[in-house]
Amino acid sequence: MRLFTRFTALLLVGGLATLAGAGAAAAQTVVGVTATEIKIGNTNPYSGPASAYGTIGKVIGAYFKKVNDEGGVNGRKINYITLDDQYSPPKTVEMVRRLVEQDQVAALFQTLGTPPNSAIHKYVNQQKVPHLFVATGATKWNDPKNFPWTMGYQPNYQTEGRTYAAYVLKNVPDAKVGILYQNDDYGKDYLKGFEDGLGDTAKKLIVMKQSYEVTDPTIDSQIVNLKNSGANVFFNITIPKFAVQAIKKSNDIGWKPLHFLNNVSSSLGTVLKPAGVESSRGLITALYMKEITDPQWKNDKGFTEWVAFMKKYYPEGAIDQQENAFGYNVAILMTQVLKQCGNDLSRENIMKQAANVKDFELPLLLPGIKINTTPTDHAPIEQEQLAKFDGEKWALFGEVLDAVRK
Amino acid sequence: MASSADETAKTAERVAAAATSGRSLAVRPLGVAAVVTVVLIAIALPFVMSGFRLFQFTQVLTYAIALLGLNLLTGYNGQFSLGHGAFYGIGAYTTAIMIDRWDIGYGWTVIAAGIVCLIVGFLFGRPALRLEGLYLALATFSLALAVPQILKYFEHWTGGSQGIVLSKPKAPFGLRLTEDQWLYYLTLGVAIVLFVVAWNLLRGRVGRAIVAIRDNHIAAEAMGIDNALYKSVVFGVSAAYTGVAGALSALAIAFVAPDSFNILLSITLLTGIVIGGFATISGAVYGALFVQFVPNWAQDISKAAPWAIFGVFLIVFMYVMPRGIAGFLHLVWIRLTASAVSREQGR
Numbered sequence: 001m002r003l004f005t006r007f008t009a010l011l012l013v014g015g016l017a018t019l020a021g022a023g024a025a026a027a028q029t030v031v032g033v034t035a036t037e038i039k040i041g042n043t044n045p046y047s048g049p050a051s052a053y054g055t056i057g058k059v060i061g062a063y064f065k066k067v068n069d070e071g072g073v074n075g076r077k078i079n080y081i082t083l084d085d086q087y088s089p090p091k092t093v094e095m096v097r098r099l100v101e102q103d104q105v106a107a108l109f110q111t112l113g114t115p116p117n118s119a120i121h122k123y124v125n126q127q128k129v130p131h132l133f134v135a136t137g138a139t140k141w142n143d144p145k146n147f148p149w150t151m152g153y154q155p156n157y158q159t160e161g162r163t164y165a166a167y168v169l170k171n172v173p174d175a176k177v178g179i180l181y182q183n184d185d186y187g188k189d190y191l192k193g194f195e196d197g198l199g200d201t202a203k204k205l206i207v208m209k210q211s212y213e214v215t216d217p218t219i220d221s222q223i224v225n226l227k228n229s230g231a232n233v234f235f236n237i238t239i240p241k242f243a244v245q246a247i248k249k250s251n252d253i254g255w256k257p258l259h260f261l262n263n264v265s266s267s268l269g270t271v272l273k274p275a276g277v278e279s280s281r282g283l284i285t286a287l288y289m290k291e292i293t294d295p296q297w298k299n300d301k302g303f304t305e306w307v308a309f310m311k312k313y314y315p316e317g318a319i320d321q322q323e324n325a326f327g328y329n330v331a332i333l334m335t336q337v338l339k340q341c342g343n344d345l346s347r348e349n350i351m352k353q354a355a356n357v358k359d360f361e362l363p364l365l366l367p368g369i370k371i372n373t374t375p376t377d378h379a380p381i382e383q384e385q386l387a388k389f390d391g392e393k394w395a396l397f398g399e400v401l402d403a404v405r406k
Numbered sequence: 407m408a409s410s411a412d413e414t415a416k417t418a419e420r421v422a423a424a425a426t427s428g429r430s431l432a433v434r435p436l437g438v439a440a441v442v443t444v445v446l447i448a449i450a451l452p453f454v455m456s457g458f459r460l461f462q463f464t465q466v467l468t469y470a471i472a473l474l475g476l477n478l479l480t481g482y483n484g485q486f487s488l489g490h491g492a493f494y495g496i497g498a499y500t501t502a503i504m505i506d507r508w509d510i511g512y513g514w515t516v517i518a519a520g521i522v523c524l525i526v527g528f529l530f531g532r533p534a535l536r537l538e539g540l541y542l543a544l545a546t547f548s549l550a551l552a553v554p555q556i557l558k559y560f561e562h563w564t565g566g567s568q569g570i571v572l573s574k575p576k577a578p579f580g581l582r583l584t585e586d587q588w589l590y591y592l593t594l595g596v597a598i599v600l601f602v603v604a605w606n607l608l609r610g611r612v613g614r615a616i617v618a619i620r621d622n623h624i625a626a627e628a629m630g631i632d633n634a635l636y637k638s639v640v641f642g643v644s645a646a647y648t649g650v651a652g653a654l655s656a657l658a659i660a661f662v663a664p665d666s667f668n669i670l671l672s673i674t675l676l677t678g679i680v681i682g683g684f685a686t687i688s689g690a691v692y693g694a695l696f697v698q699f700v701p702n703w704a705q706d707i708s709k710a711a712p713w714a715i716f717g718v719f720l721i722v723f724m725y726v727m728p729r730g731i732a733g734f735l736h737l738v739w740i741r742l743t744a745s746a747v748s749r750e751q752g753r
Contacts, residue, residue, distance in 0.1 A: 046705075047713050048670070084705050084712060089569070089666045090659050094462065101458035118569055119661040183558065184567040213555060 032106030033345040037072075038338065039079045040064075041099030043111045048086035053112055055317055056135060057082045059327035060110060062314035063335075073338040076345075081105060087112075089119035096120045100129055107132055107350050109334050110153075110327075114138045114185055125149045130351045132337070133330050133380065137264075138185055142379040144355070151354055151378040153330055155288050157186060157262075158193030163286045163384055163401055164260045165197025168205070168233060172258060176207045178231030180222055180246060182238060183211040190237045190262055207231050212242065220249050227255040235260045240267065244275045251279035261285045263384075268293035269320035272389060281391045286384040286401075290364050292325045294393045302363030329362040333371060333380070336360055368400045444691075448594055457586040461658065462698060464586070467593040468655040469694035471600055473678045474687065475647025478604060480676070481685035482613070483640045484620030486539060489546030490648045490675045492553040493523045495667030497649030498656035502570040503563055512575045512657055516596065519653035520646045527645020531638035550672040554664035569663030572656065593654045600647060605687055607643075616640055617685075648675075681723050683732025692731035696723075 032039035044057030064078040072078065081103055085092040092111070099105045107130035111117055114136040124131040125147050133153035134141050137160075141152035168175050179194070181187035191209070195202045208229035210222035219242050226234065227250065234257040236246050243265035250259070261283045265271045268291055272280040290297045297303040306328055310317055317324045338345070340353040357380065360371040369383045384401055387394035452460055476490045497519035504515040530549065537545050557564045564570065577588035607613055618626040619633055627633050656662050674697050682693020704715035727734035 046709060049668070082709075084709070086670070087665060088668065088670075089661055089663050090465075090655065093659050093661065094465065097458045097461055101456055115567065115569060115663040115665045118571065118663065119659065122571055122573075122660065188566075213558075215551075215555070 030106075030346050032104050033076070035076075037077045037079045038345055039081060039103060039105040040334070041096070041103060041105035041108045042080065042082040043085040043092050043095045043099075043116065044082055045087040045112060046084040048088065050087035050113065053087075053135070053323060054084075055321060056110065056112060056323045056327040059310075059314055059317055059324045060331045060334075062317070063309070063328055063331035066309060066313050067335055073335060074342060078335075078338070085113075085116055087116060089115050092116035093119050093123070096124070100124070100127055105129070106345060106347060109133060110135050110330055112136070117141070121147060121150060128347060130347055130354060132350075132354050133333060135326075135330075137189070139189060142377070144376055144378045149351060151373070151380070153333075153380055154326075155263075155381050155384055156379065157189035158196070159382065160263055160286050160384060161190045161193025161195075162197035163386065164235060164284075165194045167260075167284070167386060169198065169201070172233055175205050175233045176229075176231045177205050177233040177235060178207060178226035178229050178257065179209045179235045180219065180226060180238060181209070181211050181235075182242070183213055186239075186264075187211065187237050190235075194235060212238075214239070219245055223249040223255070224253060226250075227253055231257055233258045233260070235262075236265075237262050238265060240265045240270045243271045247271070247275035247279050247283070251276070259283050263287060266291060266394070267320075267322045268393075270322070277389075277391050280389050283389040285387055285389075285394065287366055287387050287394060287396070288369055288381055288384045289322070289325060289329065290366060291394050292322055292364070293320045296393045305363060325364045329364050332362055333357070333360065366396070366400070445598065452583070452587040452590055457584060460586045460590050464590045464593050464658045465655065466691075466694045466698045467590070467597045468651045468658065469675075469678060469697055470690045471593075471597050471654070472648045472651035472675055473682060473693045473697075474601065474604055474690035475644045475651065476675050477679045477682075477685065477687075477690055478608075478616075478647065479640055479644035481679055481689075482608060482620060483616050483637065483644075485534075485637060485641065486543040487546040487644075488543045488672050488676065489549035490644075491667050491669065491672030492546075492549045493527060493645040493648040494652035494655070494671060494675070495553050495557065495662075495664075496526060497523050497652030498662045498667070499557060499564060499570075499652075500649070501653040501656045502572055502662040505572055506565075506570045507563070516650055516653040516657075520650040523649025523652075524642045524646035527649075528638050528642030530645070531641025532634075534641065535634055535637055547669075547672070550669050554667055557664045557667075564664075567664055569661055569666075572660045572662075574660050575657060589654075589658050593658070596650065596654060600650065601687065601690075604647075608687070677720070679730075681720070681730055683730030683734075686730065686732035686736075688735075689730050689732035692735075696731070 042057055042060065044054050045051050046054040046057065061080050061082060064080045067073060068077045081099060083095040083099065085095050096108065096111065099108065108124060109132045111120065111131070112135040117134045117136055120131070128149055131150040133151060135153065137154050137157045139156045139158050141150055142156070143150070168177065179191065181191050195206070198205055208226055208231060210225055212219045212222060219238070223246055234250065236243060236259060238246055243261060250257070259282065263286050266285040266287060272283070290300065290303060292303065292306070306325060307319060309328065310319055310324065314324070336357065337350065337354045340356070341349050355373050355375045355378065357371050357373045361369075362371065365381070366385055369381065369385075371380045372382075373380050382402065385396050386398050386401070387396045389395070451463060455463070472490065472494055476487060479485050479487055500519040500522045501512065501515040504510045504518060505512055534542055534545055558566050574585040574589065576585060577583040581588065583591070608616070615626065615631045615636055618629065618631060619636055623633055678693030678697040679689065681696045682691070683689025700719050701712065701716055704719065705712040707715050723731075
């Protein structure tokens with residue numbers, strides 16, 4: 001009997017303590033944060049059609065491990081929970097709801113893909129969960145008025161398209177433009193930016209537009225059509241697999257236009273080398289990151305540090321895969337935001353600090369490109385520089401272009 | 407001709423009844439009790455579960471409806487479909503477009519999704535009559551491949567690959583339920599109605615005709631069953647079930663995009679009916695639980711190779727339960743009752 005009462009008392013005390021704890025947590029609304037850790041949630045396609053991007057989620061985890069090994073952020077370890085959504089929007093909704101409601105993360109970070117992020121856009125903003133630095137180049141993530149909890153990361157496709165258009169208008173007087181684009185948001189965003197950039201002359205200058213589906217086996221016939229249209233400028237809006245085909249095929253059939261290759265496929269390792277460096281000579285692209293397979297960065301401090309990091313923390317990751325540099329960069333930015341938060345890791349403050357990054361440089365961004373955000377500007381990177389492939393590396397030319405259009 | 411078929415069917419029914427009567431007296435009330443218990447547990451779930459878990463179980467229910475639809479076609483009628491993800495998508499888009507474009511009450515859109523898929527399924531079923539087995543599987547496979555691209559083509563309606571964002575419906579009549587709870591109950595209600603309808607359909611004359619076509623279509627024809635009509639109607643009804651499931655999932659997820667209805671979905675559905683139990687009604691529920699939760703467990707076990715783990719699960723299930731979960735449970739049930747009976751007899 002005595003034992004029983006003691007046990008009850010213990011239970012009561014325990015229960016009260018839990019209640020008090022819950023009350024305190026509710027009062028401060030510091031979800032996902034304890035004295036020793038902060039929970040950050042992420043979804044990535046580790047399986048399914050887009051699984052090649054999954055390495056981004058892994059390299060981020062590796063970087064956070066490095067941060068934790070070095071003592072964490074303001075004494076707190078980052079508990080990074082990353083789940084597979086297979087690039088399928090319903091799965092993303094399920095996984096993100098798990099992260100928010102069950103795992104109770106403080107913030108979501110680098111959820112990958114345009115459709116997956118579209119599916120959770122409204123939900124995370126209703127729940128007021130920071131939805132930071134999403135891994136997609138769509139334009140709609142920079143809409144702080146309607147979606148104050150969402151923030152993009154990389155330069156969006158439309159601004160890049162405008163950059164090429166500006167170059168054409170300035171440097172190619174008798175331009176006849178042929179365009180190949182992927183028939184989805186990504187392709188159309190680029191196309192819109194390019195056409196907007198050409199302005200009233202777009203109808204006259206663009207002689208042919210060809211599209212392909214991401215599921216198509218080849219794009220050979222589109223390239224032949226573009227050649228036959230007589231175009232002397234080629235805007236190539238394709239993902240790596242098709243970019244290789246396009247470069248090869250146009251070379252094979254002797255079509256030598258001024259060839260703009262979108263940044264998505266600017267990797268030497270996965271695109272230019274497989275397509276053949278000779279065929280790739282003269283390509284123009286817009287860059288914001290250092291191309292890690294480009295020999296000009298071999299002795300660059302940012303690059304060598306990254307290689308050392310990869311060797312120590314993510315040895316199974318490929319050193320020639322640009323995604324691994326991408327994830328490293330953005331993980332550093334996230335760590336910076338957490339540092340700026342100091343001891344106040346409430347969701348409100350995380351969002352406030354994310355929207356208050358000033359002239360922050362990342363080791364694998366091109367020199368001169370800086371991260372800037374404000375409460376009314378949720379597009380962190382808005383600068384790019386044009387580069388021409390000289391058979392060995394991307395030779396940067398001109399100045400860093402501020403892609404922000406008023 | 408028809409009357410003789412009736413005669414045959416009646417005889418068959420009597421024979422079947424005689425064969426099972428030994429058990430059925432003892433088993434039936436227990437079977438009913440089991441179903442009632444499951445339904446009561448399902449009704450109680452929202453009071454013990456978080457919003458996220460409830461959302462998962464709403465997904466289970468929508469899968470169960472879709473699996474039941476596919477099982478009608480493939481399990482009972484013997485027509486293989488690798489393309490039911492397409493009907494799931496058509497149902498989801500019907501709902502999304504009606505809500506987004508015309509602001510129609512979501513309840514009506516679920517019904518409309520069923521009707522649209524019934525018609526599409528019936529029309530697809532007509533020419534597909536000429537195809538059997540693997541050839542039909544390929545024809546439906548093409549449907550599953552085509553639908554996501556067709557959805558992108560009609561961008562004005564479907565929002566292209568951007569998809570359509572919806573708002574979650576709120577509980578009506580001032581019911582004090584969260585959106586998740588209301589959606590769960592809505593889905594549960596629809597599921598119960600559709601399960602009862604399917605059960606009713608399958609246990610009678612129509613059901614026997616459907617199965618007869620699967621087992622021997624020439625004999626079925628000889629008994630006066632209009633094969634062509636039955637097969638296309640079953641195709642339509644099956645598509646309608648799957649379409650309603652798609653519509654409910656669109657409401658629960660509040661977003662549709664072509665990427666949601668890829669070929670993997672069609673294969674997932676087929677996996678579900680085989681694992682759950684071919685040509686069983688309860689198998690749809692087991693299969694739904696499997697396809698919802700096992701991939702998540704696989705991911706928890708190994709981040710590096712979740713599909714390899716999932717594959718192991720599949721093989722183990724197929725090896726241990728060759729007739730699906732429903733078949734396995736049935737076997738266990740028979741063993742238990744048989745031993746009970748023998749004990750009684752021994753005494």
